[in-house]
Amino acid sequence: MNAGHFIRNNTYFLIPAAFLLCTGIVFLALYPKEVIHLTQNGWYHPLLDPVFKWGTNLGDGVVFVGAILGLATTSYKRALAMLYAALLTLVLVGVLKQLVFPDELRPFAYFKSSEALRLIEGVENHSSNSFPSGHTTAAFACYGLLAFYTRRPFVQLLCIGVAAFVGYSRIYLSQHFLEDVVAGGFLGIGIAGFSYYLGNLNNRPWSTKGLLNRRV
Numbered sequence: 001m002n003a004g005h006f007i008r009n010n011t012y013f014l015i016p017a018a019f020l021l022c023t024g025i026v027f028l029a030l031y032p033k034e035v036i037h038l039t040q041n042g043w044y045h046p047l048l049d050p051v052f053k054w055g056t057n058l059g060d061g062v063v064f065v066g067a068i069l070g071l072a073t074t075s076y077k078r079a080l081a082m083l084y085a086a087l088l089t090l091v092l093v094g095v096l097k098q099l100v101f102p103d104e105l106r107p108f109a110y111f112k113s114s115e116a117l118r119l120i121e122g123v124e125n126h127s128s129n130s131f132p133s134g135h136t137t138a139a140f141a142c143y144g145l146l147a148f149y150t151r152r153p154f155v156q157l158l159c160i161g162v163a164a165f166v167g168y169s170r171i172y173l174s175q176h177f178l179e180d181v182v183a184g185g186f187l188g189i190g191i192a193g194f195s196y197y198l199g200n201l202n203n204r205p206w207s208t209k210g211l212l213n214r215r216v
Contacts, residue, residue, distance in 0.1 A: 006148075006193075012156035013147035017140070017189060020164055024182040033177045037107055040171050040178070041118050049120050052169040059135030059166035061090065063142050071149075074210040078149055081199025085141045088191045093137050093184075097129040104131040107174040123173050133176040133184035139166035140188025141195070148196045163188070 007014055027036055064086035072079035108125035111117040119125060140163045147159035167185055170176040176184075 009151065010148055010156065012153040013144060013160045014189075016157070016160045017144075017163070017185065020160075021182050021185045024178055024185075028179055028182065033179050034110065036178050037171065037174075038111075038116055041107075041116075041174060044118060044172070048172070052172045053120065053123060055165055056135060056169035056173060056175075058162055059139035059169075061086070061134075061138055063138065064089075067142050067146060072210055073212045075208060076206060076210055077199050077202050077208060079210075080202060081195045082142070082145055084198050085145050085191050085195035088195065089134075089138050089141050089188070092187065092191065093132065093134045096132055096187075097134070101131040102129065104129065104180075106130040107177060110177075117174060120173055123175075126175060130176055131180050131183060132187055133167065133170050133180040135170055136163075136167040136176070136181045136184030137188040137191070139163040140185050141191040142188075144189050144192030145195055148192060 064082060068079050068082045068086070071082055105128060106126050107117060107130075108119070109127035143159040143163045147156040150156060163185070167181040170181055171178060
């Protein structure tokens with residue numbers, strides 16, 4: 001499958017994703033990250049606090065386990081591709097956080113002396129390894145790959161909606177800056193696309209079967 005065909009098949013995920021991430025880049029080019037974060041930190045409502053506290057878990061690495069098991073019921077090839085995405089996310093995010101950008105502070109440490117930062121009760125605020133956002137990377141990688149395996153516009157829109165929600169939750173909870181989330185989004189989409197490509201290289205007969213159709 002060529003790039004043009006791939007983009008046309010996944011328009012309802014890729015175009016909203018590109019719009020959101022490029023909008024983030026524009027804001028980052030116009031304003032300092034601390035100004036953006038303090039502004040977004042002021043957009044809150046107490047009723048939304050538990051929603052984002054729970055919803056941010058949709059970007060936890062555990063979601064890959066559920067996705068792999070779900071895909072394995074119908075296609076080992078697709079489950080294997082999701083495994084690739086999980087491993088790539090783990091390795092790339094780990095390398096970037098620990099080796100390339102080890103000194104990037106999270107909002108909690110960055111604004112340590114500032115009383116302007118609103119923190120949410122019950123959220124454990126981390127201090128270091130801010131760039132990129134691992135939850136955002138995992139969300140865009142996992143839900144992006146799921147979107148690539150469907151041709152239904154609603155499902156693709158749902159996938160980008162969940163991924164974007166996870167990304168914004170990291171800012172709402174003051175776990176990351178906008179730049180961390182934007183980078184995580186681009187990285188996650190790249191991982192999803194590469195994993196999709198790797199998965200399609202597997203043409204072995206068993207790969208098209210799954211747990212529910214292994215005798216077919």
